[in-house]
Amino acid sequence: xxxxxxxxxxxxxxxxxxxxxxxxxxxxxxxxxxxxxxxxxxxxxxxxxxxxxxxxxxxxxxxxxxxxxxxxxxxxxxxxxxxxxxxxxxxxxxxxxxxxxxxxxxxxxxxxxxxxxxxxxxxxxxxxxxxxxxxxxxxxxxxxxxxxxxxxxxxxxxxxxxxxxxxxxxxxxxxxxxxxxxxxxxxxxxxxxxxxxxxxxxxxxxxxxxxxx
Amino acid sequence: xxxxxxxxxxxxxxxxxxxxxxxxxxxxxxxxxxxxxxxxxxxxxxxxxxxxxxxxxxxxxxxxxxxxxxxxxxxxxxxxxxxxxxxxxxxxxxxxxxxxxxxxxxxxxx
Numbered sequence: 001x002x003x004x005x006x007x008x009x010x011x012x013x014x015x016x017x018x019x020x021x022x023x024x025x026x027x028x029x030x031x032x033x034x035x036x037x038x039x040x041x042x043x044x045x046x047x048x049x050x051x052x053x054x055x056x057x058x059x060x061x062x063x064x065x066x067x068x069x070x071x072x073x074x075x076x077x078x079x080x081x082x083x084x085x086x087x088x089x090x091x092x093x094x095x096x097x098x099x100x101x102x103x104x105x106x107x108x109x110x111x112x113x114x115x116x117x118x119x120x121x122x123x124x125x126x127x128x129x130x131x132x133x134x135x136x137x138x139x140x141x142x143x144x145x146x147x148x149x150x151x152x153x154x155x156x157x158x159x160x161x162x163x164x165x166x167x168x169x170x171x172x173x174x175x176x177x178x179x180x181x182x183x184x185x186x187x188x189x190x191x192x193x194x195x196x197x198x199x200x201x202x203x204x205x206x207x208x209x210x211x212x213x
Numbered sequence: 214x215x216x217x218x219x220x221x222x223x224x225x226x227x228x229x230x231x232x233x234x235x236x237x238x239x240x241x242x243x244x245x246x247x248x249x250x251x252x253x254x255x256x257x258x259x260x261x262x263x264x265x266x267x268x269x270x271x272x273x274x275x276x277x278x279x280x281x282x283x284x285x286x287x288x289x290x291x292x293x294x295x296x297x298x299x300x301x302x303x304x305x306x307x308x309x310x311x312x313x314x315x316x317x318x319x320x321x322x323x
Contacts, residue, residue: 040311048304055296062293065230087235090217090260092284103284105260135233142234145288146219149261153286155304159311160281166313 003183007190015187019180026172033165036098040158047151054141054148061137068130088142100161102154105146217260222247227265227292244271251275259285265292266299
């Protein structure tokens with residue numbers, strides 16, 4: 001499809017400039033897309049591994065917890081974990097992946113000692129061993145869960161950006177650039193045609209003038 | 214750099230364990246309640262929201278919408294009965310969206 005423009009020299013110059021720009025933009029966007037893709041593939045592989053790992057480990061921990069709930073009475077269970085000793089503080093900063101901003105999580109465990117037994121907010125006297133085991137696993141799993149949150153978010157955002165970039169590349173490649181180059185060719189032809197017709201007219205006029213004298 | 218909170222939404226039996234670690238837990242029984250809770254938490258300062266696949270299933274649209282935002286990061290987790298594979302599906306969807314073809318899960322799919 002050629003654009004509807006006047007076939008003038010000025011228009012030709014303008015279109016040529018646009019075409020140049022479009023070609024340059026296309027090349028840059030294509031590079032961007034390729035690099036995004038490369039990063040995305042690394043990220044998504046990591047994401048998949050991480051999720052498999054988390055799902056594998058989380059489910060038994062939660063199942064153990066269910067067991068603990070079964071052997072303990074509801075009240076003593078509630079009581080045991082009513083006041084957690086530790087707290088997760090989440091600090092969010094931004095990381096820049098190819099000018100896509102993704103959150104980067106870092107966390108601090110506030111409260112509680114650093115020792116092994118310090119995650120339990122209760123005494124061992126009236127709680128079951130399953131509860132201890134479940135909470136220990138969960139606590140170990142927490143860093144992985146947070147990493148999963150970060151990686152998954154980055155993958156979401158990257159996938160979005162890749163889609164957008166790919167659309168732009170395709171639009172340039174298949175629509176704008178062919179359109180521009182076709183129009184440029186059309187104007188060039190038209191101008192040449194006009195030149196030729198002017199030339200023949202001149203020659204004809206010259207012949208007529210010569211014939212009279 | 215600022216501080217955010219972490220939340221877990223799901224059925225009580227599955228998520229109570231997180232409470233012992235000091236993560237805010239929001240037990241829900243139905244997915245409507247879960248959806249309401251999630252919408253409420255999104256407006257507050259929560260950086261990460263874990264949600265069990267069982268209650269998250271009917272609100273895939275909303276989760277999709279959230280996935281284009283910087284925060285919060287909503288993560289699907291299995292509950293004590295096991296995984297429904299929704300989390301994996303969302304990874305798969307991302308791959309298809311970005312690359313146009315399935316390169317990670319090709320062996321299992323067909």
